[in-house]
Amino acid sequence: MRARRLAVATVLLAVHAAPLLGAEKLQLNQASAEQLTALGLTASQAAQIVRYRKENGNFLQVEELLVVPQMSRETYDRLRDKVTVDE
């Protein structure tokens, strides 16, 4: 039981912390609201990104984030190097 909890914690840490550690960028088209929040977005901003993706399809460029409601230029500048889009 303890080992299982440790494994779950390790997975969660890897998922949420990897982008922050620069190990790998977060895939914008697969990211959950929780993962986006872990990058520093507010819950509302993260929810807007997920909603935008559902309504308009996958992001075609990271720059497309700029047309998501509630996405300011400042927030985008903080986020753009932490996410990527499958090409």
Place this chain on the structure above:
Amino acid sequence: MRRHLVVAAACVLLTTRAGGADSVTLTDPTTEWQNLYGAILYAGSATVHNNGGAPLRAVKVRLELFDKDGKPVAHADGYNLGGERLNDDPAALDAVMPIPAGGTDKVRVSIDKTEIPRPFRTATLTVVEVK
């Protein structure tokens, strides 16, 4: 209206390749994602310069998107502002306002997101026809 702009002039390459287009140049290129009342567009704009010695009726410009391997992803054509009527009525050439010799005009071309089938990395604005 919610409209966010991103200037990505660095990834816009300008070329002229159409016959008669040697006397035309494009400057101040920008590309940007736009959200126009919920319609998501990728738009390019520039200034058209008529460097020749005679007026031009219209200049057709192509916005083309390329993936990371340089393969074309999507494109759209459009006329300079004075000739935009030609987008709907190609036969209305005599009705458009010409660009005088040495003059300039704006051009804007956009592609609806639904017409872009996959991610892209770069965009070009190219003169494809001069009338």
